[in-house]
Amino acid sequence: MKFYKYQGTGNDFVVVDDRANSFPISQEYIAHLCHRRFGIGADGLMLLQNAEGYDFRMIYFNSDGTEGSMCGNGGRCLVRFAHDLGIIGEQTTFIAVDGEHEAKVSADKISLKMIDVSEIDQQADYDFMNTGSPHYVTYTDDLEHYDVYGSGKAIRYGEPFGSKGGTNVNFVEVKGENALAVRTYERGVEDETYACGTGVTACALSANLRLGFDNYVDIKVMGGQLRIEFEKTENGYQNIYLIGPAVRVFEGEIA
Numbered sequence: 001m002k003f004y005k006y007q008g009t010g011n012d013f014v015v016v017d018d019r020a021n022s023f024p025i026s027q028e029y030i031a032h033l034c035h036r037r038f039g040i041g042a043d044g045l046m047l048l049q050n051a052e053g054y055d056f057r058m059i060y061f062n063s064d065g066t067e068g069s070m071c072g073n074g075g076r077c078l079v080r081f082a083h084d085l086g087i088i089g090e091q092t093t094f095i096a097v098d099g100e101h102e103a104k105v106s107a108d109k110i111s112l113k114m115i116d117v118s119e120i121d122q123q124a125d126y127d128f129m130n131t132g133s134p135h136y137v138t139y140t141d142d143l144e145h146y147d148v149y150g151s152g153k154a155i156r157y158g159e160p161f162g163s164k165g166g167t168n169v170n171f172v173e174v175k176g177e178n179a180l181a182v183r184t185y186e187r188g189v190e191d192e193t194y195a196c197g198t199g200v201t202a203c204a205l206s207a208n209l210r211l212g213f214d215n216y217v218d219i220k221v222m223g224g225q226l227r228i229e230f231e232k233t234e235n236g237y238q239n240i241y242l243i244g245p246a247v248r249v250f251e252g253e254i255a
């Protein structure tokens with residue numbers, strides 16, 4: 001079976017053209033393919049399938065083989081893949097687990113429209129919201145030396161989130177006007193990843209609430225640079241775009 005490897009700011013994915021619906025989905029098999037020692041190695045695996053009324057369907061699995069919620073960087077990579085396959089031109093509308101998404105393709109960037117966000121649970125020391133996946137957002141002054149793995153894991157498994165399916169956990173340092181740096185502990189990977197698209201989306205909206213950052217936020221992540229654009233309306237946040245690179249790294253044959 002042919003596979004491709006894509007990465008978006010270091011969030012990396014095994015990608016398979018499954019328009020024939022023949023990929024043998026099983027948690028063990030997907031976890032094996034994503035394993036960095038015994039398999040290909042990736043933060044997740046995605047299938048591109050046909051979908052009536054859309055250009056394609058995105059199916060996303062975390063590296064532990066569980067079917068994930070939405071993955072923003074994965075979505076950007078799958079749009080690049082669909083473009084590389086010649087399925088789409090510069091614009092697309094596709095369907096994912098959290099609903100319909102539009103995206104725009106340019107030579108060096110993919111701009112992906114995210115779901116609207118109207119509910120944010122704002123607490124004294126964190127914000128929690130669903131941007132397609134659940135995200136906890138908290139702030140620190142020293143991101144470089146922060147124990148992202150230890151603290152992230154404790155929050156992900158601790159209450160009130162642990163018993164409700166867990167959460168992804170984002171640690172944010174303010175870098176200036178409309179600029180953040182973010183590190184993320186990802187559920188389903190159970191480790192820090194180099195970038196998380198739904199995660200930086202949550203961080204940008206949190207920064208609007210807490211710091212008044214308007215219209216856009218530039219975000220430095222471990223694997224590069226992402227931008228979030230958004231509109232604040234009386235019903236919450238709309239026209240949210242996740243913008244950044246998405247690159248084919250290699251292709252191969254699964255033994």
Ligand SMILES: N[C@H](CCC[C@H](N)C(=O)O)C(=O)O
Nearest residue numbers: 071072073133187196197198
């Ligand atoms: N890396 C992903 C998020 C995956 C979410 C997943 N870890 C879960 O919540 O199950 C992104 O770029 O948005």
